[in-house]
Amino acid sequence: MKKKSMNLITAVAVLVVLSGVYVGVKTYVAKQEEKENAEEEEEKTQVFSISSEDVHSIKFVIDKKEVTFEKNNDEWVKSDERDFPVDQDKLIEAIGSLNNVEADRVLDNVTDTTEYGLDDPTNTITITDKDGKETVLHVGMENASTSQYYVENGEDESKIYVVADSVFQPFMKTLYDYAKAGTFPVIDSSTVSNVTVDENDDSYTLTKDNNTGLWNIKDQDGAEKADSAKVSSLTSSIASIAYGSFVNYNCKDLSEYGLDKPYGTITINYQEEVEEKSDPTEDGDASEENSTDEQDTTEDKKDISTMDSTEDKDDASAVDSTEEDTSATDSTEEDTSVTDSSDTQTRMVNREMTILVGDQSDDDGRYVMVNNSKEIYTISNDTLSVFLGKTKEDFWDMTVSYLSVNNLESLQAEYQGETHVIDVSRETSEDNSGDDSSTTSTTTLSYQLDGTEMDDSTPFTTFYNKLINMTGQKRLTEKYENNNKSDFDVELEDVDGEKTKIDYYQYDTNFYAAVVGQKVYLVNKMTVKELIDSYKTLVGQTDSESSDENSDLVSEENATDEDSNSADNTDNTNGVDVD
Structure with a gap:
């Protein structure tokens, strides 16, 4: 029994020693890995560095052509097209990737650069600082398995640097990736009063009756009532239209996009609220008095009319045995200014938008031009399908016969x-027994x-x-x-x-x-x-x-x-x- 106890004690002691050894080895390995990582960091070689503020111009290949951007009064412009709408943020972001270019590895004494794709570079980036000094970086083949590019600095062509591809990806885009795109005009769908679609030899028009709020659908054969739910779905989609790609900021040849003979034309009539500043008067007291008089006169001229109620055909109350009409003041006046402050007022103005729809684009959409702006964008086929490929039959009201x-x-x-x-x-x-003067x-x-x-x-x-x-x-x-x-x-x-x-x-x-x-x-x-x-x-x-x-x-x-x-x-x- 005593012998067994000694063996147990010995086993425990050995276990404690082994545990200590394990902890020690683990700590050692961790320190070695940390040391090796630090050495690797120290071994990284700087290929190029520059402060973004010190860059005066940058030239690189876009769509197989050299394009130069330069600073002009602290704004970036395209050197040969100063009207080109440069997206300042995107270009600054691309330049920022060159602030400190480091190589993961360096290949010395390279005599044949062909195998690295540097005989025909993927891109060549020329950076000119504010003092006029130029640095040329040749970007060769990409090693897809390691996500790295082979790079050559023109100052020392005997070395090839292996650099993370994230540094140069911002320079591998198309020209209009560096352009500031516009946004599709914002339209309040509730103000839409007319939608006309011409597509090939077919056309249809949806028109809102301002008195009843109901929609009619018409084509060359005549007009009839439209299904309100279907029209509402169409007009609601107008508010969510968005451009896909920005293609051309100043189109001079519409035939290039099939817009000289459009595949379709969408015309939308709507209203927009605009702000206007009122003219201040020289005499403050007189201005206040005139303003009061004008307000009183306006109140006197308001028409008092019976407000028509909208009849809902789905409401069982359409056949209630009683009908109640209450006289009320109509406070909604078309194109009437509403004063927001002492010097600013708003009013509703009529607008018309025309969307020309051209050929199919590469991004599963079609080329479009809005209001002859000369800017060409794409809009997805899914978005356009709400308007195109339709006939008046798609909007017919299927109510057999409705009469309140x-x-x-x-x-x-x-x-x-x-x-x-x-x-x-x-x-x-x-009944005029109420507290007010109105009659029910x-x-x-x-x-x-x-x-x-x-x-x-x-x-x-x-x-x-x-x-x-x-x-x-x-x-x-x-x-x-x-x-x-x-x-x-x-x-x-x-x-x-x-x-x-x-x-x-x-x-x-x-x-x-x-x-x-x-x-x-x-x-x-x-x-x-x-x-x-x-x-x-x-x-x-x-x-x-x-x-x-x-x-x-x-x-x-x-x-x-x-x-x-x-x-x-x-x-x-x-x-x-x-x-």
Whole structure:
């Protein structure tokens, strides 16, 4: 037992000694590595150094041509093109990489520089200091595996220096990498009032109605209402347009970029807020008095008008039984100055931007020129695709027929040989009991079915909401002919006496064809069935057709759940071509 204890003690002692040896060896190795690294740092050879402030000019090869930049009143200019928009920061950054050029290795007594690429240098950089002294650095082949360049200083051609490639990468760019590029004009999309796109032989125009805020789409064949969501997506994208590459700051030959005969032209009309300084008057007191008088006069001249509310077709309140109009002062005046301070005012001015779109560029975009600026940039194809490659069909409003109940005079519908008429009556009352002097007008709507007053308007509002919110999944562009009788017909008459007729024909197993004048919409069959069901509830009508037809309608509920794209692939049961 005593012997085992001694062996254990001995083993522990040996372990302690070995641990100490390990720590000592580790410390020694670390110190040796530190020493070797310090020696390597000391062994680095300086190839060239200069303070950025002492550089007067620098010449190097760009796009296989020698280009010289020189200082002019503390600004860098391109020697042969003083109008060239030099990016001061980028050039100063490139010059800064030459402040202290050090070599990782030095190859002495080199007689043949061919194998290092110095017989035909990748670049030659000539630095001239403020005293006129020139230094020439020849940059040869790049060793891609070590990320180093072979460099020769013209002052001693017997040595070749191996230098980190990060020193010379700033000099391996294109000319316009050293140019100060402009930015695409900033446009507030909410002020856009018109967008016109001409592309080859096709063109379309989106125009905003300033009174209603709604958009119309038109081409050479006419105009019609546009889908507000699609137009909003287009106008919103205008604010995010950005240039890709800067190509030419003063283009003299548009044909070089395909801009003499543009691939497309985009014209945008919008408004911009500008600041203007008002003219100060000599007499301060008189100025203050005149200013007050002018303000009072302006207040007197303001028009008091009824503010029109924007009708939202997706809001169920479109068919509320009451309509409330409140008189209010319209404080928004086009192009009216708004005083920001005693000597500065702002106003909205009309602007127009024209974007010429040319040939395809190398960066997956196209060359563009904005407002005949002579500056050529690129814009990505993704950005331009919002405008180009479109037709008016892409912006069509797919609402079959919308008429606010506030403007409805009467409605006539026919289903299964029975015709019913709903008339709308209005009663207006005024209330001026408020604290202010304004008068509130309230219009109450009531409905008569076939001449009998409806006690409960809910069935009508349910039906009417479905009717005016009916949307097509596709619109036919070819002439539609159908010799069959329509399943359901509705005729709307507005308060001005204008009538609109909607006829629903069975198109195929998935769709109804909703015909409104010359327009034909393909509408989900199940949606039309829901419309008809709500109409039957309204008028208390029951189906008189066979149970077989009723069962067919029920079976169609499953068929109409298919993807809307099936409208493009459906059998042409009516002899109609679908684009």
